[in-house]
Amino acid sequence: MTPAVRCLDDAEVDRLLTLDDAVTTLRRALGSEPAMAPVSMPKALGTWPDGSLHALGAHWTSSGYAGVKTWINTSAGAQSVYCLFDTAAGGLLGIFRARSLGRLRTAAVGALGLQAMVPADTGTLALLGTGRQARAQLAGAAAVLPLTRVRVWSPTTEHRTSFSAAMADEFGIEVIPAGSVADAVRDVGAVVTVTRARAPFLRAADLRPDVHINAMGAILPGAAELDADVVRSARSVVVDDVASALENSTELRTALRDDPGFSGRVSPLGEVLRAPGVVRPGLTIFKSVGLGACDLVLAVRVYEAARLGAADHTRTDPTTTQAQEK
Template sequence: MPSDARLLLLDRDEVQSLLLPDDVLEAVREAFVLHSHGEGRVFPVVREPLVTGGVFGIKSGDVQAQGLLGFKAAGFWPDNRRLGGAPHQATIMLIDPATGRPVCLLDGNAVTTMRTGAAGGLGLQQLARADSTSACVFGTGVQARVQLSFALRLLPALVEVRYATVDGQRDAAFEAQFAHRCDILPARDRNAAVSESDIVITATPGAGALFDTQAVQPGTHLNCVGADTKGKRELPEGLLERVRLFVDDQAQARQIGETQWAADMPCIELGDLLTGKARADRHPTDITVFDMTGLALQDLTVARLLHQRAGAAGVGSSIPWAW
């Protein structure tokens, strides 16, 4: 058997140095399009609680025509904060589909963060009202920051942001990151902030409803990120029955996303909007929701981009990997 194969390793800093928002946006768009055309497969998700208090998951898939195969092993370990680490942990592996040999192993934290932000941005482009000027963001962590960053990047009319923290306190660092791009202040009242916003972004651990159903006004669009496991939710009971629902993957959203709380609701996949298989035809008074559970294909298209870019730039550590 061949013994001269090599495995490329990309650590956190190397991955971050190679990630560019516009390139990630295009890679994520490609993932949605491949999914819509049935050219990219998404395999059943593993998402299981651990006795340690963490949640472990595997997302995997392939694009057979492109020779793209791999998985992301990831999850949420809340006790990591006490240890000085990030609670979300992810590792991505690309595999040669012809042989099963691993070709690239890379840190998946930054990939997960940015590809999810890019997916949220595409959702806003497709579903939010074009005249949207105000947003309410729930959460100020890594995912809330990237969601807002892509929102401001892709919606130039967005100028006013209100945010809500878990303890109701001001987050000076969060404000400082965006103060030069918008008018940003903490939300004094969550329901009032929602009712006064054109866009609502929920990026929390998904521990429960963040606001009341009646706070959501006609014409609002909501990007929902935090529900990614059975039992999680961010939206209040009864809201999904009032909205037009859009998802990244129907089966996955009904299993672990916000859609699990209204699994019989009709929904449209975002990829079908991008390929023209479906149309949003938003009316000014429609309430729209994009339930984001994260596609394995997004991780793979971005990881392939990084693998190619690292090879061209001579970035990463190449180690022997006999097979």
């Protein structure tokens, strides 16, 4: 008998999946042996002057699942949806509103990048960007590091001031607005960038020589956060997916153009989770452009939690509600 399709909205996803659970689940799946790990599809992307359309999928035949997330971004708004399938029977298992799923995935992937590449006692962080994903990135960092002080930069004074005050209240740590990028990153152990910048703003001269950078923004063609000298200075560059990152990251494409041997310095996150010794001491970068396997792993976790729960999730179609996606 074909199972009923489970339709979940963002509130249900938030109820069924915590950030800590997302980090643990992703670490276990991505760090598993390649034969057992989920396999991502190449990212599909279409752009036009006022927006972009994306699709990101994966299959996980060892667990019996496949899925695809698709989303649209425009100046007027954004929407996203995730479809989960059964690889054995070929059936549709679930349709989820994907705003919360995407937020949790992005936060958890960022947390894994920090956990894998930053000393465990790192207490200082610079957060560059105060947009829709910034709070999730700070939550991810706070979940894996003993943060005591965070400096926040945004080009808009009001944004960085109000965001810093709100985050200090929420996380109970010192969160300070910084007047410049250089002030924000001075002497911190880790930097998280999460912007839609069209031109690089983070320079190597402003950074500690042993700093780690989680570059979580600038995922569209032509966007960039890191100056070329930052990427050149990196001893280790880790990405969620090598082929996708070298194709979709402006910063990494530029580095590869300038140095054809650059790709040899780039490692996938799964390899680092299995063998942390591949990360060299010095300035390090984790660049995330999105990985279908991560969405799939968390969608499976949510689906199985819903299936085991007592609530009936088969009656509400989440595509009839509104949500926004970065």
